[in-house]
Structures are given as structure tokens and as C-alpha cells.
Amino acid sequence: MSISKKLSRLACAIGATTVLSASLISADAMAVEKIRWQVPLAFPSHLVGLTTPIKHLSESLKAISGGDIQLRYYEPGELVPPFEIMDAVSNGKYPAGYTWIGYDQGTIASLPLYSGAPFNMEPPAYLAWYYEGDGKKLLEEIYAERNIHPMLCSIIGPEGAGWFAKPVEKLEDFDGLRIRFAGIGGKVLEKLGASVTMIPGGEIYQALERKTIDATEFSQPAIDKMLGLDQIIKNYIMPGWHQTLTTSHLLVNKGVWDKLEPQSRALIEMGCESATLKGFAESEWAQPTALREYEKQGVKAQVLPEEVLRELERVTNEVLDEIAAKDEMFNRVLTSQRDFMKHHSIWHGKGYLPRDYYQYE
Amino acid sequence: MSISKKLSRLACAIGATTVLSASLISADAMAVEKIRWQVPLAFPSHLVGLTTPIKHLSESLKAISGGDIQLRYYEPGELVPPFEIMDAVSNGKYPAGYTWIGYDQGTIASLPLYSGAPFNMEPPAYLAWYYEGDGKKLLEEIYAERNIHPMLCSIIGPEGAGWFAKPVEKLEDFDGLRIRFAGIGGKVLEKLGASVTMIPGGEIYQALERKTIDATEFSQPAIDKMLGLDQIIKNYIMPGWHQTLTTSHLLVNKGVWDKLEPQSRALIEMGCESATLKGFAESEWAQPTALREYEKQGVKAQVLPEEVLRELERVTNEVLDEIAAKDEMFNRVLTSQRDFMKHHSIWHGKGYLPRDYYQYE
Incomplete structure (x- = not known):
């Protein structure tokens, strides 16, 4: 092999090595x-x-x-x-x-x-x-x-607690109500005598319009807005006791x-x-904007009385206990959540200002 | 140039190109x-x-x-x-x-x-x-x-509202108080007759022990815990009206x-x-754990009465208005925050459950 050839190969090898190591560093630096x-x-x-x-x-x-x-x-x-x-x-x-x-x-x-x-x-x-x-x-x-x-x-x-043809003032108002309601909250309302159905979001408007249901929940105010329920129902109820997140x-x-x-x-x-x-x-x-728009359209944003909330929580705990008795993992998760909520309550209740402090003035 | 030499160079060039392009792709894929x-x-x-x-x-x-x-x-x-x-x-x-x-x-x-x-x-x-x-x-x-x-x-x-040698039951209790208090909240307490000083966190313990101050705020319960204030003061007051975040x-x-x-x-x-x-x-x-430990050590976690909070908010707004009158950017930020809080209040006040719902049972 001539010297020039050797040099050429050496240069080539050095070049390749340099490029290769740069590539390796780069590969090491970030998954490619x-x-x-x-x-x-x-x-x-x-x-x-x-x-x-x-x-x-x-x-x-x-x-x-x-x-x-x-x-x-x-x-x-x-x-x-x-x-x-x-x-x-x-x-x-x-x-x-x-x-x-x-x-x-x-x-x-x-x-x-x-x-x-x-x-x-x-x-x-x-x-x-x-x-x-x-x-x-x-x-x-x-x-x-x-x-x-x-x-x-x-x-x-x-979430919001839902859209109701008539206002909800006492626990008995749920009795006999035909309502679209999801998940564990639906089981709570069934215990209170409601007839609970679960229809897809896209069919809610029609069901309310045709009066095949009296009430429904779906999601948060700004998301419910997309369904246009405020056009046919004027009682919007909060807070969403059935889904706190x-x-x-x-x-x-x-x-x-x-x-x-x-x-x-x-x-x-x-x-x-x-x-x-x-x-x-x-x-x-987005939520307050949706609520303000509801107000403009004559929707009444009602807050559930505390005694109704307390009763709903009592029945909720009965329902949760019933599911926990049947499902071991549900019981483990629920116990862990309840323990933490009990522990956290001192901070949640005392560490934050009252909810209405925005409006003191 | 011999054929073998040409082939060798070609192979080398191809190799280098391949490695180089791999390197370029990688460099493109993530900033190196x-x-x-x-x-x-x-x-x-x-x-x-x-x-x-x-x-x-x-x-x-x-x-x-x-x-x-x-x-x-x-x-x-x-x-x-x-x-x-x-x-x-x-x-x-x-x-x-x-x-x-x-x-x-x-x-x-x-x-x-x-x-x-x-x-x-x-x-x-x-x-x-x-x-x-x-x-x-x-x-x-x-x-x-x-x-x-x-x-x-x-x-x-x-934050917490602070550590006090004596409980705070009415607005007048701030009058004449020698207190370590930071920021705009300190100006509010000055308006109420307190003598406000700003000493570094590391010196608070000693100042309280030597009674050169009567009270102090520092941070959240779990952070205050590190200062050991609970060893010398037994009145811990919440909520931290002066710093909501x-x-x-x-x-x-x-x-x-x-x-x-x-x-x-x-x-x-x-x-x-x-x-x-x-x-x-x-x-x-971390906060509830700190509060539970305070309880065990005989620290009384007191919540400020709502009438005191309302007065503190009234004076706060006076102080904020005074600063806003002197500083254009403060005024722009404050106006934007107040506008949003006014807008958001409908959701903040109605959309969430009462603070004490954890403890209904």
C-alpha cells in the first residue's frame, strides 16, 4: 500500500470516527x-x-x-x-x-x-x-x-350538578325524576327514587326536547355550553357534588x-x-365565562341547599360502602382516599379563605 | 489511482456520509x-x-x-x-x-x-x-x-396568618403589636397600628424567644415547622389572608x-x-401533616373570624389603591387581576362545594 493510500485511509478512518463519536454523543444526549x-x-x-x-x-x-x-x-x-x-x-x-x-x-x-x-x-x-x-x-x-x-x-x-326542568329544593325532588346521570352519582339518585338512564352526550338535547327525560348532567359549564342545553332548560344546578373533579x-x-x-x-x-x-x-x-353567558340567556344558576348536600353525601357513603363490600380493589382505593381526606380536612377547612372572599367588597 | 483505492475511497465516503446523515438526523431530532x-x-x-x-x-x-x-x-x-x-x-x-x-x-x-x-x-x-x-x-x-x-x-x-403570643379575636388586637410581616400585608397591619418589622427567616426564632417581637408570619405550616416556632408560641392563626398563594x-x-x-x-x-x-x-x-403535629404539641390552630377577615380585606383594598395610584404597572396588573376575580367569582363561589364538605359525616 502506498503512503498516500495509507494516509488517505487514516484520514478517512479519523473522519469516520469523529463523525461516529459525534453521533454517539448525540444519541446518548437524547433518545433518537x-x-x-x-x-x-x-x-x-x-x-x-x-x-x-x-x-x-x-x-x-x-x-x-x-x-x-x-x-x-x-x-x-x-x-x-x-x-x-x-x-x-x-x-x-x-x-x-x-x-x-x-x-x-x-x-x-x-x-x-x-x-x-x-x-x-x-x-x-x-x-x-x-x-x-x-x-x-x-x-x-x-x-x-x-x-x-x-x-x-x-x-x-x-362538574355542574345538572340541568333540571324544575328547580331542586329538597331531597324529595329527586324522587320519580327521569334523569340522565353517569357513574356512582347515578346510583345515589336511584336510591333517592330517580329513574336513571345513561344516554350518550350527543343525544341529550333531543331527549330533553322530547321530554323523554326531565333532567341531565353532562360536564362542566363550559363543556355543557357546547350541547346547547341552555336553549331548552332554564334551571342549572351547582355544585357538582357527584363529581368533584x-x-x-x-x-x-x-x-x-x-x-x-x-x-x-x-x-x-x-x-x-x-x-x-x-x-x-x-x-x-372558561367556566365563569360560560356561567355569565348562561345568566344573559335567562338561565338561573341555583346552588343546592346545604341540607340537600349533606343528605346526598350520606347516601353517597352508603353507595360507596356497598361497592367496597363487593370489590376488594375499590375498597383499597376508597379507604386510602377517605384516610387522606380525613387527614387533609384540617388544611382544606381552615387553611383557605371562605369561598365568598372574592366578593367581600 | 488503482481501482482498489477508488473503491476504498468510495466505501469510506459512503460510510462517512451514512454516519454523517445519521448524526444530522439526530441533531435535527433534538437540540444537542x-x-x-x-x-x-x-x-x-x-x-x-x-x-x-x-x-x-x-x-x-x-x-x-x-x-x-x-x-x-x-x-x-x-x-x-x-x-x-x-x-x-x-x-x-x-x-x-x-x-x-x-x-x-x-x-x-x-x-x-x-x-x-x-x-x-x-x-x-x-x-x-x-x-x-x-x-x-x-x-x-x-x-x-x-x-x-x-x-x-x-x-x-x-400561607398561615402567623404565630401570635396572644390569640387574635378582633381587629384592635393588631394595634400596637410588634410583628414580623412581609410585603403588602405588612402595610395593611401598619394601617391597623401594628409596628411591622421585616427580619430574615433565620432570626425569627430568637426574636420571639427574646420577646423583641410579639408575632410573626413566615410561610405555610409545613415550612414554618422547620423554624421550630411551635416550641415557643402556641397560637397559630389561619387562613393566610395576606398571601393566598x-x-x-x-x-x-x-x-x-x-x-x-x-x-x-x-x-x-x-x-x-x-x-x-x-x-x-x-x-x-405536607400541610395537613404539619398541622396535625402542631395539634399534638398543644398549638391551637385558630381561624380568624369572618368580620376580622372582612375588615382586613377592606384595608387591603385601600393599601392596594394607594400603591396603584403611584405606580402605573402595579395599577395595570391589579386592574387585570381584579377584573378576572370579579368575573371568576361566580364559579369560585357557586361551582365548588362548601369548604367543610369533607367533614359532613
């Missing part, structure tokens, strides 16, 4: 794996605070990773019906789904304690219980046997999750935490 | 710039929810970037005294600082409206005003002329910030949002 997930949604992507976090997550992960991590979400039913998201993620048909996990309470009884339950915590205490207490650990345990890794990825405050979760197939680079996992987790904070801010921003 | 910031702190890094977010931020950025982004924080005074952090970031002595921006209210009158002010919003509404309303925009405007880019990077709930901010030199890759900026912003959520959760977790 490509993530392309199709993510089915349970609710439309425009519900403020409830589903808008999936937009934030998708956009920010794409921007930060320079396009390497792309979570493309699909509106309800485009890929799979809302009630089938859990199974589709579990069996790997889709790598991830973004859903209201209360939809799966028929299969996993304890999920409503995570998706929003009567007289449960409000968002600040819930975040404490979820991240610092048992919440996250127990939810991961619940989903592990279904091959799913769950992540909290949105939290908003209370609502969450959404990103469910990821556990096999897919475990195979990700640790850096990708950390980035997606951080993305959900950030999206949760921003979604909560959006939600608190 | 190295960030090494020394970050001085205004408070010790172990204050739950208040400063612990800087730990979360530092650790998660390092993990996600594979060590490329390192924010190394330094305890108060190690690099620069707490009151000099803003200047040190402004003039580029340090690229960033993590601070309680109320410390700079002598220079920028409007900052206490961001760091925690009397009868201001609680965290959920504040997050709405900050991200969705004028908050973030105005704060960026405030700091722009000082060459600083500010980022909200922690939020916690109300407390924030920390990451201040970044604007020249440094603007030169960062867009991906790095997006990652740091996301990191602060995530750290804020986790810090808030930690804080809500």
Missing part, C-alpha cells in the same frame, strides 16, 4: 428513537381542560423532539369506539389511548374513584393523593394485569411502554404533567 | 446544545413545594437531555445574596436564578402581585389568569426592560434565553410547568 403512535380519543379533542391536554401533549412532544415523537390523536370512533379503547390498548391494537377511564367501570369497579366520584377530593388534594400518596401506585397496579401503563394527563374541577388518562400498552428509552418515558411523563397544569388553567378560565 | 447553568436560589432548596420544584426541574432536564441540559442550583448566599439575584441575572453574571420575586418589590412595585398578595386569587384561578389571561404577558413586559425572561416555576396555596420563578438572562435553540426553550418551559404541578401536589400533601 422514533415514536409514531395512533391515539384514539374517548371524547372530542376540543373539550376545554378535559381533552385539550392531548393537543398540548402531542404538539409539545413533537416540537421538543424535533418530530421524533409524534402522538397523532383521532376523534371518537375514527379508530375505535370510546368504550373499546381500554381493550384496544391492552391487546396492542393501538399503542395508546386518551380516555375518560370511568367508561370502563363495568369491567373495573374502582376506576370511577379516579375519573371523578361523588364527594371526592377537589383537584389540589387529589394531586397530592395521586402523586404523593397511594393514588398513582394503586392505579398502576389496577392496570398492570391488563398490560396497560396509565398516566394522569388532565384534571379539571367540579374529572380526569383524563393516557393509557399506554405496557409492552410498548417498557420498550421505550428511559429518556422518552421521562419526556412523555413530563409532557402529561405540563399538559395537566395548562388544561386546568384553561378550564378555570 | 449543551446548557450548563449555575442557578442561585433565594430560599433553601428543601422548602416543600416552594423551592423543591427547582430540584425536579434540574433532575428531569438532565435525565431527558441525557446530561446535555444541567441546571446546577446553589443554596442562598453561596453564589450571591438572595436580594441580588435579579441584578445578577439581569447583568449576565449568572444565566439564571430561582427566586421569590417579592424580594424585589422595592425596585419593581408590581412584583408582589405575582409572588403572593393579600386577598388575591388562590392557585387554580391564578393559573388561569397567568396562562390564559394577562398574567404571563404582563410579567414578561415587566422584566423585558431588565433583560430578563421570567417563568412561573412553582405555586403553592395560602406563593410562587417561585425561574429568571433567565434574556440574551441567554433568546440564543437557546427553540427546542431547548420548549423543554425548559415544559419542565417548569411539570415541576409546578408536582410541587403543588407535595405542598398539599
